[in-house]
Amino acid sequence: MNTPPIGPDDWAAIWLTLQLASVTTVLLLVLCTPLAWWLAHTRSRWRGPVGAVVALPLVLPPTVIGFYLLVSMGPGGAIGQLTEALGLGRLPFTFPGLVVGSLVYSLPFAVQPLQRAFEALGRRPLEVAATLGASPLDRFFSVALPLARPGFVTAAILSFAHTVGEFGVVLMLGGNIPGVTRVVSVQIYDHVEALEYAQAHWLAGGMVAFSFIVLMLLHWLQPRGGR
16 A cells, blocks of 8 residues: 555644744734834944844854754753743743744844835825824824835745744754654655655645745735836
């Protein structure tokens, strides 16, 4: 009897990956919106260093990020001691630990599109709203957020897709625990190690198709120039 191309472990990895990407994307949009707003409008001397820290995951090897997260979340790390003191236990090799790692790893893919969208607004719409009596909070929610909607869509798509494609960070921080931390990229690696190329082809091909769809969506969402 032939082995099915995608087995229960593969479906479990797919489901876990979708859960991780969804949770990470929602949290990134919530957490990165005020940060992107600050970066877009501040004149503080800290703008450059903060922007550089946000962009670090773009240039650092994922294993480096995963290693330092593992150390900081471990029993001797500051984050690990804090979570232990709060009764949350240790985050490495758990799904919440993967979420934290994914937030760090996908941070620039959420912040930068939002920052560009806020910068593109300019000050004119907010000034007009201010003259009409809108408070700063009302101007942000009623004017800035609706006008920056394309940036939010781009940030959501990029954050979700980038989290789906994680490998180094999740492997360093979460290991390879079925149903807990084994995502699609790690499952493909396991298939290749076991010389199960047929199963690896199905999962890898799905990742290629998913990545192509994401790029096409981003292309369609780009504003068209015209005269």
